[in-house]
Amino acid sequence: MKILVNFDLCKSNAVCMASAPEIFEVRDDGYLYILQEEPDETHRAAVEEAVRLCPTRAITIEDQAL
C-alpha cells in the first residue's frame, strides 16, 4: 500500500500520529511528515484507522495492482 496525504487539506491535527506513530509524525514546525510512504501490510489496520479518524480526511491509501 502507498500512503497519500493531501497537504492542501491537512491541518496537522496529528490524530494520525496517535493511530499510526510509525507512519505519521507531526513535528514542532507544525507539519506532518510521512515516515514510511509504502509501509508493509502489518501497518494496514493502523493506517486505515488514521484514514478514518483524520478530521480533514486528508489521507488515502493507494493499493497498487499486483
Added chain:
Amino acid sequence: MKKIVVVGASLAGLRCAEALRREGFTGALTIVGAEQHLPYDRPPLSKEFLSGEFDQERLALRTEPYEELNADLLLGQRAQSLSLEARSITLASGEEVDFDGLVIATGAAPRTLPIADGVSGVMTLRTLDDALRLKGALADRKRICVIGAGFIGSEVAATARGLGLDVTVLEAGDQPMLRGVGPIIGETLAELHRSNGVDLRTGVKIESLEQIGESVRVNIAEEASLECDLVLLAVGAAPVTQWLEGSGLALDDGVVCDATLLAAPGVVCAGDIARWPNPLFGGESMRVEHWTNAVEQGVHAARRLLSDDESAPAFSTVPFVWSEQYGIKIQAAGRFSGEDRMEVVHSGTDDARLVAIFERHGRISGVIGFSEPRRVMQYRRLIGAGTLFDEALAASL
C-alpha cells in the same frame, strides 16, 4: 441478523453503516436521518463553511458513491418512537420500520434558554440549515452577540471577527470554559478573544432578550443593555433521547450502554448520545460529544452488533477534541476539569504555544495544547497508558 436500521445519518451513523458493510454484513441496511441532507461534516460549520472558505460540497462525509453502501437512506424522516418488543421504530410520518439490529446515533441538539423563546433574531448552530441561515445573517448584519464562550460560541466569534463584524461574547462564568479548563487556560482563551477585538464580558447574567424591529436588545443584570443585529445562543447541547422515552432503554443524559456500547440485546449506540463506562478511566460513566469519538464508536458499535459474543471487547478511548480560533489550534485529550491539579509543561517563546497536563488519582488524566499537536498526541498516549503524573511531568516531551 437480516435487517439493521441505523437511526441518525451523521458522522457516527454513517461510519457505523460503512463498518457494518466492511465487516461483512450483507443483509438489508436502512439509515434514517432527520435532516434532508446527505451526511455532512459538522466541525467546519462554525469555521471554514461559515467564513466561506469551504463550499457545501466540501462538507460531504462520504466521497465514495452511496450505491456501494447498498443502504436505504430515509432522509428528512425523524424517528418518533421505538418498540423493543415489536422490534420496530416509528417515524414522524407514521411509517414503521422493522429491524433485527438497531444502531442509535441520533446525536445531540443545541440547548436553548427560556428567555430566547419567540425572539426571531436568536439563532443556534448545529445543522447545515442553521449554518446557512447564520451565514446569510452574518453577510448583512454588523453586530453579533454570542451567548456562551464554549467551543461553538468561541469559534463563531472568531469567524465573525474574521468577517469584520463587531462581536460581543457574553459568558456566565468568570472566564471562558472556567469549569472545564481552570483559570490559567481560561485566561489564555479570554486573552485570545480580547486581543482579536472581541468584547468579551464574563460573569454576566442575562435577564431577558427583546426583539425590537431588526435588532435584539440583550438586557444584562447590573449592566447597560446591549443592542445587536443577531444573537447566537451557544450554551451547549443535549442528547436527542426524547424519541426513546418509554422504550424501556435506560436514559440518563444519553442512552445508558454497557462497556461494549450495547444498550439492549441487538441495540447499540454511537456518538453524542452514548453513555458508557470507559475502562481507560476506571469505568467512569461518560458521554463524549467529539468528532473522533463518533467515528470510533460508530465502528465499534458495528462490530458489537455483528458479534453475539458475550465477551465482546469494551470500547475504550482517550477522548480527543480540537478547535480552531483566530488561527490557533486548540486541542485537548482525556478527562479533566478546572478542579484538577494542572501543570504547564511547555510554553513556547511565541506565547500562543502552550501545553498543560492534568492529574487525577495520581495519574495524568488530561492534556490541553495551543498549537502543539505533536505534544498533545504524545501526552494523549501517556494518558491511555495510565502513566503516573510525576512520570508524565518528567517525560519532557
